[in-house]
Amino acid sequence: MPDEPKSPSPTPDPKQTPAAGSAAASTPEKHSAPAKPAGPAALPWDSPMVSRLKQRYGSGVEASSYLGQNYMVVDSSVVAELLRVLRDEERFDYCVDVTAAHYLEREKQFDVVWILYSFALNERIRVKTMIADGESVDSVVSIWPAANWLEREVYDMFGIRFEGHPDLKRILLPDGWKGYPLRKDYGIIQQDQEWVQINLGIESGQ
Amino acid sequence: MTDQTTTDPRRYLSHLELGEPDKTFLDTNELVINMGPQHPATHGVLRVILKLDGEKVLGTECVIGYLHRGVEKIAEHRTYTMFNPYVDRMDYVAAVSNGLGYCEAVEKLLNVQAPPRANYIRVILAELNRLASHMLWLGTHALDIGAITPLFYTFRDREEVLKIFEKYCGARLTTHAFRIGGCLYETYDGFEDDVKKFHKFVTPKIDEYEELLTTNRIWVERTKGVGSISAKDCIALGVTGPVLRASGVKWDLRKAQPYAAYSEFDFEIPTCENGDTYDRYLVRMQEMRQSLRIIEQAVGKIPDGPIMAKVPKVMKPPVGEIYHSIEAPKGELGYFIVSDGSTQPYRVRVRPPSFVNLQALDLMVRGQLVADVIAVIGTLDIVLGEVDR
Numbered sequence: 001m002p003d004e005p006k007s008p009s010p011t012p013d014p015k016q017t018p019a020a021g022s023a024a025a026s027t028p029e030k031h032s033a034p035a036k037p038a039g040p041a042a043l044p045w046d047s048p049m050v051s052r053l054k055q056r057y058g059s060g061v062e063a064s065s066y067l068g069q070n071y072m073v074v075d076s077s078v079v080a081e082l083l084r085v086l087r088d089e090e091r092f093d094y095c096v097d098v099t100a101a102h103y104l105e106r107e108k109q110f111d112v113v114w115i116l117y118s119f120a121l122n123e124r125i126r127v128k129t130m131i132a133d134g135e136s137v138d139s140v141v142s143i144w145p146a147a148n149w150l151e152r153e154v155y156d157m158f159g160i161r162f163e164g165h166p167d168l169k170r171i172l173l174p175d176g177w178k179g180y181p182l183r184k185d186y187g188i189i190q191q192d193q194e195w196v197q198i199n200l201g202i203e204s205g206q
Numbered sequence: 207m208t209d210q211t212t213t214d215p216r217r218y219l220s221h222l223e224l225g226e227p228d229k230t231f232l233d234t235n236e237l238v239i240n241m242g243p244q245h246p247a248t249h250g251v252l253r254v255i256l257k258l259d260g261e262k263v264l265g266t267e268c269v270i271g272y273l274h275r276g277v278e279k280i281a282e283h284r285t286y287t288m289f290n291p292y293v294d295r296m297d298y299v300a301a302v303s304n305g306l307g308y309c310e311a312v313e314k315l316l317n318v319q320a321p322p323r324a325n326y327i328r329v330i331l332a333e334l335n336r337l338a339s340h341m342l343w344l345g346t347h348a349l350d351i352g353a354i355t356p357l358f359y360t361f362r363d364r365e366e367v368l369k370i371f372e373k374y375c376g377a378r379l380t381t382h383a384f385r386i387g388g389c390l391y392e393t394y395d396g397f398e399d400d401v402k403k404f405h406k407f408v409t410p411k412i413d414e415y416e417e418l419l420t421t422n423r424i425w426v427e428r429t430k431g432v433g434s435i436s437a438k439d440c441i442a443l444g445v446t447g448p449v450l451r452a453s454g455v456k457w458d459l460r461k462a463q464p465y466a467a468y469s470e471f472d473f474e475i476p477t478c479e480n481g482d483t484y485d486r487y488l489v490r491m492q493e494m495r496q497s498l499r500i501i502e503q504a505v506g507k508i509p510d511g512p513i514m515a516k517v518p519k520v521m522k523p524p525v526g527e528i529y530h531s532i533e534a535p536k537g538e539l540g541y542f543i544v545s546d547g548s549t550q551p552y553r554v555r556v557r558p559p560s561f562v563n564l565q566a567l568d569l570m571v572r573g574q575l576v577a578d579v580i581a582v583i584g585t586l587d588i589v590l591g592e593v594d595r
Contacts, residue, residue: 042526188279
């Protein structure tokens with residue numbers, strides 16, 4: 001069967017080293033396990049906006065640029081305020097996407113990523129923060145209503161809670177489903193058997 | 207039925223702040239009804255729970271996920287090359303655009319550039335696909351609100367696009383036309399002639415559609431002022447594509463952040479002012495003409511040269527993250543890819559235009575009639591394969 005899971009057990013694939021987690025950090029070469037022929041490195045990103053934000057939030061903001069794309073890694077304690085500043089003062093009026101990634105081996109397991117765009121500046125940036133399992137982040141629905149469904153999807157797939165979301169519930173999976181499929185410890189053919197049996201009346205969805 | 211989700215539709219409406227129904231001498235009752243998931247006008251398996259006062263819509267709630275296949279999870283268990291055909295199954299009426307966005311995102315991650323000839327082929331096929339997608343939209347949208355004839359016309363003409371696709375890569379719908387690094391297939395003998403012939407054939411056809419609808423009184427009455435949305439609301443809700451442009455925002459990723467070979471062509475971004483269903487219709491009709499313009503320019507000067515960049519057989523992009531987006535027929539289609547240096551992506555996130563645009567449905571239909579809900583779902587041009595992924 002072609003859909004054989006790569007790693008059905010919770011232990012992650014050995015290839016997926018913790019290095020992936022620090023991909024965005026400023027020193028990716030140091031952590032990546034097999035010393036690859038150096039790919040393009042993340043460069044520091046400096047702009048008037050970045051220095052304004054750094055002045056305000058100090059070391060909570062780390063700005064870099066990778067392959068010409070700018071992003072910031074922000075401490076989770078200031079991220080909500082920073083996002084509001086980005087909309088109100090830096091004119092990032094369009095929230096393109098809210099998403100996340102799971103790193104099982106890290107202490108702070110989740111990356112939450114906001115992709116923002118400014119129509120006035122024709123510029124796209126990413127804001128990233130790291131949180132531990134069980135921690136929540138502030139919802140940005142009050143800043144960008146577009147985040148409503150996007151945050152629901154992140155909740156649905158990763159189980160990350162967004163504080164202050166008007167109606168945080170599952171969106172793609174059924175309400176009663178157990179588990180968060182895009183977590184790395186959720187196998188590719190895993191399913192909520194109980195839900196399938198009760199609601200679909202079949203033994204298994206596979 | 208033991209399906210938990212159908213037991214009490216009312217609970218879905220918990221967050222909607224709904225006003226009291228109008229008081230008349232006949233006492234009115236609010237009515238909660240289900241539209242879909244199996245309904246011809248929902249263009250797939252979309253379920254909309256409507257709260258109605260008579261025929262007036264007080265609020266809606268979309269229930270989606272019926273077509274969820276876990277595309278993003280699948281990506282984590284496939285190599286970069288193996289995942290390529292899966293993206294075609296999201297927005298299956300614009301498979302070429304899906305593939306283009308994915309291939310370009312991975313190319314960025316690998317830091318390679320597709321050769322110019324490949325970029326021209328990509329532009330031609332992507333624009334042909336935009337035409338096919340818009341034609342399908344027009345036919346079904348018109349059918350939904352009572353005009354049956356355009357469906358036959360648009361499907362007849364869309365067939366010509368699909369024939370070109372079939373000749374080029376063997377597939378009509380889920381084409382898998384491009385590969386990471388360029389194109390796998392060289393253009394077949396007579397490709398340029400076919401495209402030119404198609405251009406000549408379809409240009410008057412678009413006038414024909416417009417003749418049927420643009421000044422048709424029934425069409426105008428069914429679409430003018432229906433489902434209006436302002437530019438400010440569009441931006442706040444993240445709505446992109448023709449819907450945004452119909453509200454007056456002149457923004458198109460092909461111009462704002464050109465990809466493939468789009469910077470080399472001369473074309474306009476059609477916009478309208480009112481942001482209603484009629485304006486969205488006009489914008490898409492104009493877009494079809496602009497697509498033809500791009501095709502005409504591109505097919506005349508496809509450069510010679512290789513169609514594939516040098517990419518390793520086993521792709522291991524360096525550790526890093528990338529976001530790349532393109533202007534798909536429905537709006538901004540983005541791919542956020544995280545590489546951990548292995549042959550498989552660590553995380554692929556698809557930013558689907560249909561999913562985000564569908565959020566605007568509630569705002570657009572409040573206070574309108576049930577029949578207008580059908581019109582607005584049609585005009586949003588959603589594909590449920592992409593909404594649910």
